[in-house]
Amino acid sequence: MKHKEISLIAENDTIIALAGNPNTGKSTLFNMLTGLRQHTGNWPGKTVFQAKGSFIYKGKKYVLVDLPGTYSLLASSVEEKIARDFICFGRPDATVVVLDATCLERNLNLALQVMEISERIIVCINLIDEARRKHLDVDTGKLSETLGMPVVATAARNGEGLAELLKVISEVVAGNCRPKPKTVRYSPEIEKAVAKLKPKIKNLLGDQVNPRWIALRLLEGDTSIEPYIKKIMKNKVRKAKLREVLA
Ligand SMILES: Nc1nc2c(ncn2[C@@H]2O[C@H](COP(=O)(O)OP(=O)(O)OP(=O)(O)O)[C@@H](O)[C@H]2O)c(=O)[nH]1
Ligand SMILES: [Mg+2]
Known part of the structure; x- marks a missing residue:
């Protein structure tokens, strides 16, 4: 299934992958951007295989791939393997890592793992409306500086921040914005x-x-x-x- 879906993408398509922990709003974002109706919600029927759709931004076509939610990319489950293999070997032009603004600490673990694989990353801090409701303030500027990547705050369900996200995606794809993810150093x-x-x-x-x-x-x-x-x-x-x- 995975290989078939990957090969359905044309060689010269601009591919954007959506990665993130389960329930961070990836499919909601996918639906808002593509106009498709990928199933959303915290129940069986969550995204297991990646869904594919497209959108046009400033005259250019982008193929969006909604990856299954994972807590890591260690390939210890089928979801993790699909997400990891796509980010690494599917060679997307950019990967948007969707994080839950209300539990950033846990979500950032996955962002760090994606940063090890790819340079073209955009961090999307979704559910910013929920964070606001809980009086949590996310300093996107500081986070962007610390990670070395663009960070955009969104509330996908009501469309907040999506214009900014599209702008950043297009800039990263065009090479006008070059993320420089900080390298995780080991012993x-x-x-x-x-x-x-x-x-x-x-x-x-x-x-x-x-x-x-x-x-x-x-x-x-x-x-x-x-x-x-x-x-x-x-x-x-x-x-x-x-x-x-x-x-
Ligand atoms: N308040 C709020 N709710 C959101 C937002 N984005 C998504 N949701 C809700 O969060 C729930 C999960 O959204 P999904 O889009 O299914 O999340 P997902 O990341 O695709 O989940 P998996 O496919 O299981 O990984 C749904 O009930 C959405 O309506 C947002 O920005 N704000
Ligand atoms: Mg989903």
Whole structure:
């Protein structure tokens, strides 16, 4: 199902992924932006497989992918694997990480994991209306500075902040805004091993994936990424052969 859906997206489509913890309003945001009716709500029927829709902003088409809600990207459940594989190997042009403004601390854990995979991230602090109701004040400027990424506050259900979110998405896709996510540093031993592995991975896989993230997964003994690595390598070899023929 997942591979079929990924391949349904045309090669030159601009793809925006929506990631986040369960119940943060991703599908509500998806429906508001695409005009579709993806099921929303905290009951069985939550988004398990990613839904796909599109919208036009300033004459440009964007394909939006609503990923299932996950607390992490460790691929220990089917939802986590779908979300992780799409962000890493589906190569979206930008990933919007949707966080619940009323429990940022827990939600930021996922944002940090997405930051390890991808650079083109936008943080969307949703349910800002709920936060306001609870007298919680979110300093988006400070958060943006701390994380090194654009941060937009929204209340998806009533459309608040969506104009700003679209503007930021378009700027990130166009390269006018370049997020610089802060790197999460590990112990010196791990960093030493990562430094050794990174150039080798880069050499093998090119810039198709984030070599630091792959190095960390390999050190962790995560075998679930192997099929993708093999696929990327096979494609690379095929391309190299084609180049030889063309030369
Ligand atoms: N007050 C308020 N409620 C919201 C907002 N956005 C979404 N909701 C509500 O939050 C609930 C969950 O929204 P969904 O869009 O289904 O959340 P989701 O992130 O797609 O959930 P999963 O697919 O399970 O991960 C629904 O009842 C929405 O109506 C918002 O900005 N403010
Ligand atoms: Mg959903």
